Amino acid sequence: MRILHISDLHTTSPNFVAEWGETVVGNVRSLNPDVVVVTGDLTDDGHVHEYDTAKSWVDRFDTDNLLLVPGNHDARNPGYRIFKETFGTRMPFFENDRVAVLGIDSTEPDLDDGHVGREKYDFIREKLGTTGRLRILAMHHHLVPIPGTGRERHIPVDSGDVLNLCLELGIDFVLSGHKHVHWIWRIEDTYLVTAGTATSRRLKGRSWPSFNILDIEDETAVLKEMNVATEAVRDVRTTRSGAGRESGPACHPADTGLTSAS
Ligand SMILES: [Fe+2]
Ligand SMILES: [Fe+2]
Known part of the structure; x- marks a missing residue:
C-alpha cells in the first residue's frame, strides 16, 4: 500500500506557487x-476564505482517505475552529490490517509553538498501542530540532x-x-520524518519543494521523496516494516546540503 505525506501547502500565501500546486495534484492522482496525510499549514492565517481555497486544492487529490491536521498557521484567528468545520476533525484516524495512522493537533490558538498535551497521550496509546502493523503518528510540529533551519523556536513544549x-x-513513523x-x-526504531513544503517558496537555503512517498510491502517500508520542482523521485530509506527492523545509522542527513560548513 502507498501513503503520501504532504505538508505546508500554504495555499493562500503570496509565496504559494500554483504551478507546484498543480504538480502535486497531478502526482497525487x-x-x-x-x-494521503497532510501535516498542516494548509492556509496562511486561518481565515474562512483561506480554508475555502485550501479545501479546493485538497479536494482535487480525489482520494478516499485524506487525513489532515492543522498547523500553527491554520490555528490563527482562531482558524482551528474553521479547520474542524471544513475538514470534520483535527484528529483523523485511518486503520486497516496493515497500518494505523493517527493525526493529532499539535497547535495552540494564535501561537506558533507546538503543544500536544498529556490529555492526548492516552488517546495515542489507544489508537497506536497495538503492535502487529505499521503505526504512524502525524502532527504538524517536529519533535526533534531540524539542522540548518535556524534558531529553534516552535518545537512542542512537551516534545520530550x-x-x-x-x-x-x-511507533514506526512520526510524520x-x-x-x-x-x-x-531515527531514534531507536522510530523514524521521525519531516516533509518539506510542497508548494511554498519559503524554502531553506537551496532546498527544494517536496513531498514524501511511503510504499509499504509485506516486509519493507520504502520512503521516497519527490522534488515538486523537477518531479524527480529519490529513495531516501528502506526499512523492514513492523517490529524488529534493521539496525543502522542513528540519523540520516538527507542530502539537503543544509549542514555543510561552507
Ligand atoms: Fe509552514
Ligand atoms: Fe508551521
Missing part, C-alpha cells in the same frame, strides 16, 4: 495512494514526553512538517 511515548509504543525542509531522524 497518478500515484494512486491508499492514504511525546517522543518518549512514541518510543515506548514502538511532521513546519520546518519546510525534508529531514529524517
